[in-house]
Amino acid sequence: MQTMLSALWERSRHTVAERAALLQKAGALLIENQMDEATQQRAVDSAHKLAGVLGTFGLPRGTDLAREAEGLFGQTMPPGKVEIERLQVLLAELATLIARGPSGQP
C-alpha cells in the first residue's frame, strides 16, 4: 500500500505544487492589496482541495495548514496585518512540506 501511495504521490505532486503556487501568488496579491474576487475564490478552492488530499498522502500538517489558508483567503477582504503575516508564514511552511513530500525528502 505504501509503495502504491508513494507512486500516486509522485504522479500527483505536480498538481499539488501548482495549487500551492497559486496560493503563493494569491498571497502576494493580498499583500499588495490587489486581490480580485476571482483570484480569491480560486485560492479558497485550491486551499480546500489541498486540505482534502495532503493528509491522505501522509501529510496531516499540510491539511491543517491548507485548512487555515482556506479560512484566511475566505474571509472578508482586505485582511488585517496579523492575518497577512500569518498567511505568509503558513504558505511558506506549506510549500516546504509539499516540496519535501511524505518521505520528507525533496
Next chain:
Amino acid sequence: MTRRILIIDDEDDIRLVAAMSLETVAGWDVVLANSGKQGIERAAVEQPDAILLDVMMPEMDGPTTLLKLKASGKTSHIPVLLLTAKVQGPDQRRFAEMGVEAILFKPFDPLTLARQISAALGWKEGE
C-alpha cells in the same frame, strides 16, 4: 462478497487513491467518474452497491448530483456517501434530509476507507 463502488470526484488524485484503497484493502470493484454528469450516467449503467460522492465539484456539485441520483428510478435505491473536506452543521442536516447515508471526511486514511464505508452501510466486509 465483492462490492462495486462508484467514486465521483473531479480530483484525479483523490479518485486514484480511493480506488487503490478500496481495490487493494477490501477487494472491491471500483468504477470512476470525474464529474456529476458522468457519475449519474455510470450509476445508471453500472448499478453500483454504493456511491462515494465528492461535495465540491465544478459545473454540477455533489448536492445537485445527489438530488438527480435520488430523483431517477434507475439510481434512487443506491446508497450515497458524501466525501468532503469540510461540512458545517447546517449542511450536515441538509445532506441527511436529501437522503445521504453518511458523510466521510477528507483527508481519509486509505487503510480504513473501506471499513468506514462498510460501517456506515452496515456491511460486514471491508474490515
